[in-house]
Amino acid sequence: MRDVWNTRALIESDKKHLWHPFTPMRDWCAQDHAPLILVAGQGAWLEDSEGRRYLDGNSSIWTNIHGHAHPKINRAIQDQLERVAHVSFLGTTNPQAIELASRLAGFFPEGTLEKVFLSDDGCTAVEAAMKMAVQFWQMEGHPNRSRFIAFENAYHGDTLGAASLGGIGAFHRSVAGHQFPVTRITSPEELDTVQGFHHGDVAAVVIEPLIQGAACMRTWPSGMLRKLRQKCDEAGVFLILDEVMTGFGRTGTMFACQQEDVIPDFLCLAKGLTGGYVPLAATLTTARVFDAFLGDVEEGKTFYYGHSYSGNPVGCAAALASLDVFRDECVLENLPPKISRLSELLVEIAKAPGIYETRQCGLIAGIEVRRRNGEAFPWMWRVGAKICLAARRHGILTRPVLDTIVFMPPLCVTVEEVEAGLQAIRAATQEVLMQVDP
Numbered sequence: 285m286r287d288v289w290n291t292r293a294l295i296e297s298d299k300k301h302l303w304h305p306f307t308p309m310r311d312w313c314a315q316d317h318a319p320l321i322l323v324a325g326q327g328a329w330l331e332d333s334e335g336r337r338y339l340d341g342n343s344s345i346w347t348n349i350h351g352h353a354h355p356k357i358n359r360a361i362q363d364q365l366e367r368v369a370h371v372s373f374l375g376t377t378n379p380q381a382i383e384l385a386s387r388l389a390g391f392f393p394e395g396t397l398e399k400v401f402l403s404d405d406g407c408t409a410v411e412a413a414m415k416m417a418v419q420f421w422q423m424e425g426h427p428n429r430s431r432f433i434a435f436e437n438a439y440h441g442d443t444l445g446a447a448s449l450g451g452i453g454a455f456h457r458s459v460a461g462h463q464f465p466v467t468r469i470t471s472p473e474e475l476d477t478v479q480g481f482h483h484g485d486v487a488a489v490v491i492e493p494l495i496q497g498a499a500c501m502r503t504w505p506s507g508m509l510r511k512l513r514q515k516c517d518e519a520g521v522f523l524i525l526d527e528v529m530t531g532f533g534r535t536g537t538m539f540a541c542q543q544e545d546v547i548p549d550f551l552c553l554a555k556g557l558t559g560g561y562v563p564l565a566a567t568l569t570t571a572r573v574f575d576a577f578l579g580d581v582e583e584g585k586t587f588y589y590g591h592s593y594s595g596n597p598v599g600c601a602a603a604l605a606s607l608d609v610f611r612d613e614c615v616l617e618n619l620p621p622k623i624s625r626l627s628e629l630l631v632e633i634a635k636a637p638g639i640y641e642t643r644q645c646g647l648i649a650g651i652e653v654r655r656r657n658g659e660a661f662p663w664m665w666r667v668g669a670k671i672c673l674a675a676r677r678h679g680i681l682t683r684p685v686l687d688t689i690v691f692m693p694p695l696c697v698t699v700e701e702v703e704a705g706l707q708a709i710r711a712a713t714q715e716v717l718m719q720v721d722p
């Protein structure tokens with residue numbers, strides 16, 4: 285039997301007490317705004333408190349991999365809860381974290397990314413990498429190597445360290461002046477002109493490989509990542525890859541870096557690590573980095589960084605189950621037909637009026653709308669948000685990045701569901717564009 289929810293009372297109480305992330309709260313709390321209350325999920329579908337179903341068009345903020353309520357992941361979480369929900373990772377360890385570290389390291393050639401540091405979210409995975417890089421250089425006798433190089437329009441999370449790297453003004457303006465020093469570039473070629481890149485004051489270069497998510501799903505040219513690795517090697521600078529969004533099959537391979545045969549010095553994982561069920565993050569690095577932190581306690585080489593829930597066994601059990609699902613259900617092997625159907629549909633949709641550009645990387649797509657004359661809509665018209673709102677009536681739930689509509693379903697989506705999702709976005713887009721740009 286279906287649970288019965290009192291939607292109206294829940295909305296009232298939400299507005300009274302809750303503060304939502306990345307949300308203009310005056311609009312949220314407005315009398316006529318009725319937020320969706322999501323109460324259940326099954327496979328690629330979500331259900332709201334009124335019993336309406338929606339295709340999860342952005343994988344619940346880019347997290348879900350194998351669909352909701354997957355029996356194997358649910359079982360693994362339940363089994364772990366029966367054993368113990370949480371134990372400290374400071375001074376003790378647990379079997380689930382031990383196995384997970386070994387399986388994550390096993391994705392990379394022996395002697396490369398063999399050390400795994402666990403934390404909670406995408407931003408902490410990135411921040412751990414940044415702090416490890418800075419402390420590494422201090423301990424190696426280069427305390428001045430503390431500057432990072434990041435890309436225009438990058439997004440790496442919201443804690444202060446990760447936010448230093450962010451190149452999206454609106455997100456990070458409020459903390460300007462409280463951040464790590466960062467130089468911003470647009471291409472690997474620019475590194476040659478960055479002062480101090482070669483054995484100067486740069487700790488690391490950080491990038492979202494293959495595609496920048498929050499930058500409206502912008503893809504990098506093929507071969508760019510390999511070039512970046514080369515330049516970092518020549519300059520003796522670390523390369524940090526933020527695969528928080530691209531990891532775990534989204535781009536068609538387990539990790540985006542595998543498409544260009546690149547192995548970074550630090551690899552940051554989160555979101556899809558647990559299949560998108562519970563928070564967990566991992567920062568993978570090399571023995572070279574790890575070994576620099578070995579020494580007598582008084583040498584001050586310990587990495588003083590961590591969180592109460594580091595190494596949480598429920599998260600690790602979910603992550604192990606998610607990796608099992610990849611193997612048992614041949615998830616990566618089943619992606620190509622879905623990815624190619626998505627490509628065909630994007631070519632089709634690109635011909636519709638008002639669609640300025642479509643961008644794709646694996647099972648990630650961005651559909652950018654503009655005025656018919658090619659000019660961007662004024663951002664405060666929030667055309668992308670209006671389209672996503674209208675899309676709900678057509679049975680799909682997603683969020684835009686400005687006026688780019690994101691389509692990034694769970695990897696378990698079927699070809700038919702990909703078709704239905706694109707059809708819904710197309711219908712909603714045409715409806716809204718008729719109103720704002722008739």
Ligand SMILES: Cc1ncc(COP(=O)(O)O)c(C=O)c1O
Nearest residue numbers: 405406407439440441497528529
């Ligand atoms: C590439 C990338 N890095 C880091 C983050 C931050 O992850 P979290 O929100 O889990 O802190 C995100 C979130 O969208 C992301 O897309």
